Amino acid sequence: MVNAVIFDMDGVVVNTEPVGLEANQKFYKELGIEVTDEIYSDFIGNSDKNIIQKLRSRFNLEQSEEVLLEESYKYYFDAFDTSDELELIPGVKDLIIDLYNNGMTLVLASSAAKRKIEAVFTRFDLHQYFKTKISGEDFEYSKPNPAIFVEAVKQTGFPKEECIIIEDSTNGIKAATGAGVFCIGYKGEHSMGQDTSLANKVITDFKQLDYKTIKNLI
Incomplete structure (x- = not known):
């Protein structure tokens, strides 16, 4: 029972999904990287920290994990606070x-x-x-x-x-x-x-x- x-x-x-997609597209554009649908779908269910770790490893990003995480949150909450979807x-x-x-x-x-x-x-x-x-x-x-x-x-x-x-x-x-x-x-x-x-x-x-x-x- x-x-x-x-x-x-x-x-x-x-x-x-609409908020995350909008935020991530802007974030990835700022980083100058292309995240395919296949890569993106593999991120689903992962924590933000682990996603950032995967991005740093895959795209050889120089910024620290902490900096990237805070930047990703900025984009997310900008989208979250203004979204009507x-x-x-x-x-x-x-x-x-x-x-x-x-x-x-x-x-x-x-x-x-x-x-x-x-x-x-x-x-x-x-x-x-x-x-x-x-x-x-x-x-x-x-x-x-x-x-x-x-x-x-x-x-x-x-x-x-x-x-x-x-x-x-x-x-x-x-x-x-x-x-x-x-x-x-x-x-x-x-x-x-x-x-x-x-x-x-x-x-x-x-x-x-x-x-x-x-x-x-x-």
């Missing part, structure tokens, strides 16, 4: 409220930086529903390394056999399975070719889930 649900954020709770994934807030009202423990485990998580949760009034929020910036390795989900399970207060993870990215689903946790793969219209085949269950619409369905999923 399920007692806790661990949510990824980008692509599961909120569609940040930023929106929650359809149906996800209804699911979150349904789970919360029925006593389910909710934890966020996102590769996003803490400042990005806080901005999203404030903008969409999500703070009260989650027991805690975990950021990938606190871990040395990004998803598909399972460390963030191992910690998320610990924070729920329940054994992993009573937890599920909702993920949309190839790297995130690999991390969930690596942590030994039942994983629901969300395959939405903004999934950008992510592979959900390793998920225990795949959905295409959050209307397919509710408290009763999830409670008895395992």
Whole structure:
């Protein structure tokens, strides 16, 4: 029986793709580098720190990791603060409220930086529903390394056999399975070719889930 649900954020709770794409295109242009769709899709599910590390290595960038990270945040929040395209994934807030009202423990485990998580949760009034929020910036390795989900399970207060993870990215689903946790793969219209085949269950619409369905999923 399920007692806790661990949510990824980008692509599961909120569609940040328009904001991220706009910000990254400007950032990459400033750096004078060309990041193909194939390279970009491989970044999905990675922490900002790990993405910057990959960019520095692939393109032999001279700037320090810290400088590049702060510059990338400047572009991101410029886009975030002015975007009218930023929106929650359809149906996800209804699911979150349904789970919360029925006593389910909710934890966020996102590769996003803490400042990005806080901005999203404030903008969409999500703070009260989650027991805690975990950021990938606190871990040395990004998803598909399972460390963030191992910690998320610990924070729920329940054994992993009573937890599920909702993920949309190839790297995130690999991390969930690596942590030994039942994983629901969300395959939405903004999934950008992510592979959900390793998920225990795949959905295409959050209307397919509710408290009763999830409670008895395992």
